[in-house]
Amino acid sequence: MDLGTGLLDMHIDLVEELLSGPQDWDRRTHWFTVLAAAVTPSTIHLWSRRRPESADLLLLHAWADLLQGRRRGRLDNAQDIIVACHHAARLQPADPGPWTVLLGVLRDLRRHPREVFPVWDEIIRRDAWYREGHLQMLGYLSPEECGSSTQQNAFVDNATARMPLGAPPVALELHVLLGRYRRAVTSNGLTGLLADRIFDQPFANSVLGHALSTWPRPGFLSHAAALADLNVLAYLAAHARHRDAANAFRAVGATVTPWPWRLDGDPLEQYSTWRKYFLTRV
Incomplete structure (x- = not known):
C-alpha cells in the first residue's frame, strides 16, 4: 500500500x-x-x-x-x-x-x-x-x-406556526426576507434604489427584532448549522442598519460563512467591514 x-x-x-x-x-x-x-x-x-x-x-x-x-x-x-x-x-x-x-x-x-x-x-x-x-x-x-x-x-407561515422554539429550520423567515431584499437590490429603477426600504416594513421589523433579541442568547440555538443562520441574521441586520446588529456579530464571532456575504464581494472582507462598523459604535 x-x-x-x-x-x-x-x-x-x-x-x-x-x-x-x-x-x-x-x-x-x-x-x-x-x-x-x-x-x-x-x-x-x-x-x-x-x-x-x-x-x-x-x-x-x-x-x-x-x-x-x-x-x-x-x-x-x-x-x-x-x-x-x-x-x-x-x-x-x-x-x-x-x-x-x-x-x-x-x-x-x-x-x-x-x-x-x-x-x-x-x-x-x-x-x-x-x-x-x-x-x-x-x-x-x-x-x-x-x-x-x-x-x-x-x-413559511404554516411551518413557523407549528415549529418548536429554536428548531433547526428557525431561519426560514430570515431566508424569505433575504430573498425579498436581494430581488429588490438587483431590480432596475426605483425598486433597486429603494431596496433598503424593505427593512422598514412590519415583517422585516418583526422578524429581525425577534431574532436579534433571542438568537444570540447562549444556548438558544443548538442545531448544527446555527452559525450559518447567525451569519444570515448578521448580514440582514447590517444592511437594515438595525440598532441591535452588534448582537448578531458578537454571536457569530470569527466563524464567517460564505453565504450570504459573498453576494456583495469577498465574504471575509464584507463581514470584517460590517463587524468593525457595528462593534465600534457601541
Whole structure:
C-alpha cells in the first residue's frame, strides 16, 4: 500500500467514525454537506471499493455531485444522482438525507410539483423539523424557481406556526426576507434604489427584532448549522442598519460563512467591514 492510499484509508476511517455517531439527522446532514464540498474523487473511488453497499458513501457521493453541478451551473449526471439517492434510501430507510438530495436535484431540473411534493412528504415523515429539507423546499417554492412569493409565504407561515422554539429550520423567515431584499437590490429603477426600504416594513421589523433579541442568547440555538443562520441574521441586520446588529456579530464571532456575504464581494472582507462598523459604535 503506497502512502497516498494509506492517507486516503485514514481519511475514510475518520469519516466513517464521524458518521457512525447518534442518528441526529440534522447534524449528520450538516457533516455531509461540509464533507461533500471537500471530498476528492479518489476518496470516493477507494471508499466504493471498500464499502460498495455503504449508504453513507452513496449519500456523500450524491451530495458531492449535486454541489459540483450547482457550481458548474448544470447537472450532467442527474439520473445517476437520483438512482444513488433511491439506493441510499433503501439501505438507510430512516434517513431523510437521500430524499433531501433528491429534492435538490428535482429543484435544479425544475420538476413539476406532483413529482416534488411526494419527496417532501418523505422528508418530513422522517424528521418533521429537518433544516436542510425545509430550505430546499423554500428554494423550490421561490419566484426564481418553480413557485411564487405567495406560495413561499404560505409554506413559511404554516411551518413557523407549528415549529418548536429554536428548531433547526428557525431561519426560514430570515431566508424569505433575504430573498425579498436581494430581488429588490438587483431590480432596475426605483425598486433597486429603494431596496433598503424593505427593512422598514412590519415583517422585516418583526422578524429581525425577534431574532436579534433571542438568537444570540447562549444556548438558544443548538442545531448544527446555527452559525450559518447567525451569519444570515448578521448580514440582514447590517444592511437594515438595525440598532441591535452588534448582537448578531458578537454571536457569530470569527466563524464567517460564505453565504450570504459573498453576494456583495469577498465574504471575509464584507463581514470584517460590517463587524468593525457595528462593534465600534457601541
